Amino acid sequence: MTSQDTEDLSGRRRKPEIDIREMEIEDLAAVFQLGEKLFRASEVPILYRSWEEFEVLDSFVRDMGYAYVADLDGEIVGFALGSVVTKRKSAWKYGYLAWLGVKPEFQRFGIATRLFREMRDTMLEDGVRIVFIDTEADNVEALKFFARMGFGKPEEHLYLSLNVDDELRKTRIKNGNGRHKKNGRD
Ligand SMILES: CC(C)(COP(=O)(O)OP(=O)(O)OC[C@H]1O[C@@H](n2cnc3c(N)ncnc32)[C@H](O)[C@@H]1OP(=O)(O)O)[C@@H](O)C(=O)NCCC(=O)NCCS
Numbered sequence: 001m002t003s004q005d006t007e008d009l010s011g012r013r014r015k016p017e018i019d020i021r022e023m024e025i026e027d028l029a030a031v032f033q034l035g036e037k038l039f040r041a042s043e044v045p046i047l048y049r050s051w052e053e054f055e056v057l058d059s060f061v062r063d064m065g066y067a068y069v070a071d072l073d074g075e076i077v078g079f080a081l082g083s084v085v086t087k088r089k090s091a092w093k094y095g096y097l098a099w100l101g102v103k104p105e106f107q108r109f110g111i112a113t114r115l116f117r118e119m120r121d122t123m124l125e126d127g128v129r130i131v132f133i134d135t136e137a138d139n140v141e142a143l144k145f146f147a148r149m150g151f152g153k154p155e156e157h158l159y160l161s162l163n164v165d166d167e168l169r170k171t172r173i174k175n176g177n178g179r180h181k182k183n184g185r186d
Contacts (some may be wrong), residue, residue, distance in 0.1 A: 016072050016106065019113045023060060023067035023079065030076035032056050038101040055099060061081065064126075066095075066119050070102065070111045078102035080115035084128055087176060095123035095131035100142075114148055 008053060023031060032053055039051035059081035061066040070078030081099040086092075097119060102111045133151060135142045143154075 006031070013109070015109055016077075018077065018109075018110060018111055019071045020068060020111075020118050022094075023069045023081075025060070027069050027076055028056055028060065031067075031079045031081075034076060034079065034103060035099060036100055037103075039099070055081065059098070066122060068118050069116050070106075070115055072106075077106045077114055078111045080112075080119050082119055082123070084123060092126045092130070093126070095120070095128040097131060097133045099132055102134075106132075110116070112145060113149070 018062070035051045035056065059067040062083060064084040066082040066084070068080045069076050079099070079101055080097060082095060082097040085094045086098055087094070097116070099162075100112055100115060102109075102115075123131060131151075133146055134157075135146070137143075137156075
């Protein structure tokens with residue numbers, strides 16, 4: 001079965017036989033490319049994290065990284081990348097599911113559910129008791145998915161921005177156009 005082949009002769013969607021397994025080094029490029037389609041397409045407006053090669057690599061190499069893929073006869077059709085966060089002065093370990101994606105033609109087959117459960121169960125074995133996710137407020141599909149997985153209590157978080165270049169220019173004008181020197185740097 002390939003991604004071209006998810007319907008039977010009567011047009012019904014056939015559930016593909018997917019293997020959920022840990023990500024391997026050979027999967028890095030495929031995961032990155034799938035993420036490019038999923039996350040670049042939606043132009044995720046979150047600045048503090050954006051989809052790039054490092055995101056995939058980091059989940060793979062870091063000690064407390066968690067990386068799973070959905071494999072259909074060698075084709076990567078989904079992935080879940082996460083990590084465990086520990087806080088100073090807290091005995092708690094927090095799981096963070098950073099990226100979860102399924103190829104569009106394979107969505108609604110329960111693949112993300114399986115990826116999520118695999119990661120959650122491993123995190124649980126590793127001492128995690130709370131798992132966090134974040135997503136844009138208008139990503140309705142993802143919000144429905146996470147609600148279905150049992151996530152609740154959404155907290156609103158606002159991002160504010162300051163154009164520091166403008167600020168610097170204003171300061172320079174105020175100081176008579178003199179360039180501001182700090183620590184010997186221009
Ligand atoms: C969110 C996403 C990962 C879900 O993947 P999926 O494999 O289709 O999810 P599942 O099939 O396991 O869905 C489980 C349940 O979640 C809910 N759900 C999932 N996608 C949904 C959608 N588009 N609309 C409404 N509910 C949805 C449903 O309750 C579904 O159960 P059902 O199909 O029996 O009704 C997928 O839509 C995706 O890759 N989106 C783009 C990337 C993204 O936004 N990722 C999340 C933030 S990192």
